[in-house]
Amino acid sequence: MQQKSDLNFVPTMGGLHKGHCQLIKAAQKFSTTKPGVVLVSVFVNPLQFGPNEDFQAYPRDLEHDCEVASNCGANALWAPSIDEIFPKGPNAHFKVQVPPTLQAHLCGGKRAGHFDGVATVVLRLLNLTKPQVLFLGEKDWQQFIILRHLLKDLDLPVKVLGVATVRDFDGLAMSSRNQYLSQDQRKKALALPRQLASAANGIKKGEIPNLEKIKSYLMQSGLEVEYLEKVDPFHLQPTETNQPLSLLAASVRCGRTRLIDHAFLMTRKPIVAIDGPAGAGKSTVTKNFARRLGLLYLDTGAMYRAVTWLIKKEGVNLQEPSELFKALNSLKLEFLPSKNLEQEVTINGYNVTEAIRSPDVTAAVSLVAAQPPVRKALTEQQKAMGIDGGLVAEGRDIGTAVFPGAELKIFLTASPAERARRRANDLRERGFRVPSLTTLEEQIKERDQIDSTRQIAPLTRADDASEIVTDGMDIEEVVQLLVELFRNRIPEEVWPTPSN
Numbered sequence: 001m002q003q004k005s006d007l008n009f010v011p012t013m014g015g016l017h018k019g020h021c022q023l024i025k026a027a028q029k030f031s032t033t034k035p036g037v038v039l040v041s042v043f044v045n046p047l048q049f050g051p052n053e054d055f056q057a058y059p060r061d062l063e064h065d066c067e068v069a070s071n072c073g074a075n076a077l078w079a080p081s082i083d084e085i086f087p088k089g090p091n092a093h094f095k096v097q098v099p100p101t102l103q104a105h106l107c108g109g110k111r112a113g114h115f116d117g118v119a120t121v122v123l124r125l126l127n128l129t130k131p132q133v134l135f136l137g138e139k140d141w142q143q144f145i146i147l148r149h150l151l152k153d154l155d156l157p158v159k160v161l162g163v164a165t166v167r168d169f170d171g172l173a174m175s176s177r178n179q180y181l182s183q184d185q186r187k188k189a190l191a192l193p194r195q196l197a198s199a200a201n202g203i204k205k206g207e208i209p210n211l212e213k214i215k216s217y218l219m220q221s222g223l224e225v226e227y228l229e230k231v232d233p234f235h236l237q238p239t240e241t242n243q244p245l246s247l248l249a250a251s252v253r254c255g256r257t258r259l260i261d262h263a264f265l266m267t268r269k270p271i272v273a274i275d276g277p278a279g280a281g282k283s284t285v286t287k288n289f290a291r292r293l294g295l296l297y298l299d300t301g302a303m304y305r306a307v308t309w310l311i312k313k314e315g316v317n318l319q320e321p322s323e324l325f326k327a328l329n330s331l332k333l334e335f336l337p338s339k340n341l342e343q344e345v346t347i348n349g350y351n352v353t354e355a356i357r358s359p360d361v362t363a364a365v366s367l368v369a370a371q372p373p374v375r376k377a378l379t380e381q382q383k384a385m386g387i388d389g390g391l392v393a394e395g396r397d398i399g400t401a402v403f404p405g406a407e408l409k410i411f412l413t414a415s416p417a418e419r420a421r422r423r424a425n426d427l428r429e430r431g432f433r434v435p436s437l438t439t440l441e442e443q444i445k446e447r448d449q450i451d452s453t454r455q456i457a458p459l460t461r462a463d464d465a466s467e468i469v470t471d472g473m474d475i476e477e478v479v480q481l482l483v484e485l486f487r488n489r490i491p492e493e494v495w496p497t498p499s500n
């Protein structure tokens with residue numbers, strides 16, 4: 001499994017529908033070559049069906065599957081026989097055992113051996129196809145998380161990307177099993193997505209979902225509830241607390257048909273915290289990342305720079321608390337988006353977008369930012385700006401002091417030599433005098449020292465931050481890596497990537 005592959009793989013059990021079509025389209029979009037290399041497999045895996053489940057009845061119509069796959073942009077469809085996948089017979093084959101914690105709840109708790117069967121076949125399919133990316137539907141969220149763990153634990157060089165659940169015109173989640181439903185059953189089945197959606201809307205208004213009430217409503221609608229659980233989306237363990245993101249998932253029987261569905265419960269939109277020393281390429285990368293994902297961009301460094309500019313302009317004496325308090329009390333800081341990714345910054349009515357990048361401000365900003373009253377005033381403002389989430393904030397203490405509950409925390413850094421080179425280019429581009437690389441490197445080290453040793457909110461990597469060292473990486477590579485890390489924490493269903 002070591003050679004580089006450009007194959008994007010969509011494994012299915014057939015019965016292709018609009019949900020699979022989205023997977024194929026996402027795989028095609030992700031391809032680096034045009035047209036890409038998208039392979040769809042159709043294999044009804046006996047190992048993932050229980051003795052009383054619908055293995056025999058599962059929809060099989062290869063001609064229809066070929067047509068759908070081809071119309072949606074697949075380059076090839078592969079429908080292996082049971083002998084090809086399990087030459088010695090399904091039960092004479094080595095099996096993968098999914099850790100109990102990942103399958104104790106939701107479907108795993110009700111379908112013994114199901115996920116072992118899924119993991120076994122997917123590993124086999126991956127070994128046979130050797131793709132670069134595996135595309136899976138978020139509809140089967142537990143399967144998606146289990147397979148992600150499988151690939152990570154076994155160090156397989158395959159990326160996994162999840163694609164949001166696709167719903168039919170009436171809101172029912174697309175599934176190959178929907179074709180078992182009569183018209184009347186289909187109407188009843190709609191109670192499931194409606195109840196889940198109403199819980200997701202409620203949580204935004206601070207209402208805690210009452211699981212017993214939802215269950216009884218589903219039962220009154222003619223559905224038999226197999227489970228309804230609220231879990232942590234990544235550890236798949238029940239959660240009582242109102243954490244920013246949880247998963248409310250259910251399985252019901254409508255007649256003899258088993259249907260699953262879920263909703264993500266979000267108390268606010270996602271927050272990404274990007275910290276790191278000066279010159280690590282934070283701003284450029286963060287702005288591009290924010291644009292790629294449609295998040296608001298909060299440059300907290302610019303806020304400290306703007307206050308530094310004001311303090312210098314008004315000649316505020318930092319040693320004189322009353323002068324500092326007066327300046328901070330009348331502070332009016334505004335960020336306005338502008339066309340060229342650069343944010344317009346105004347302070348007390350002055351547009352300081354360019355001025356805050358001057359070497360004078362750069363030289364003084366660490367000292368100003370180390371003043372406890374400055375820190376306190378700006379941290380409060382930043383917290384208020386992030387109250388609804390939906391933003392990426394960059395700075396030096398975002399993950400530790402400003403948004404300790406951010407869904408994704410990144411510590412972006414680079415060697416001092418690399419940072420000096422980037423700083424020189426930046427100064428040149430902005431038309432400032434460029435000191436020697438040695439001087440810049442010395443200044444950078446000195447600034448790191450002040451920032452990491454100050455008493456209030458020193459520059460430190462949050463324990464749960466992912467560190468990225470950007471030496472030798474170009475902007476696009478870093479942005480792409482950030483998007484992948486974001487997607488590991490935030491389902492597409494919760495925060496879709498804008499199509500621009």
Ligand code: PAF
Nearest residue numbers: 011012013045118121140
């Ligand atoms: O989701 C499915 O269709 C199946 O579980 C999979 C991943 C193709 C494995 O058989």
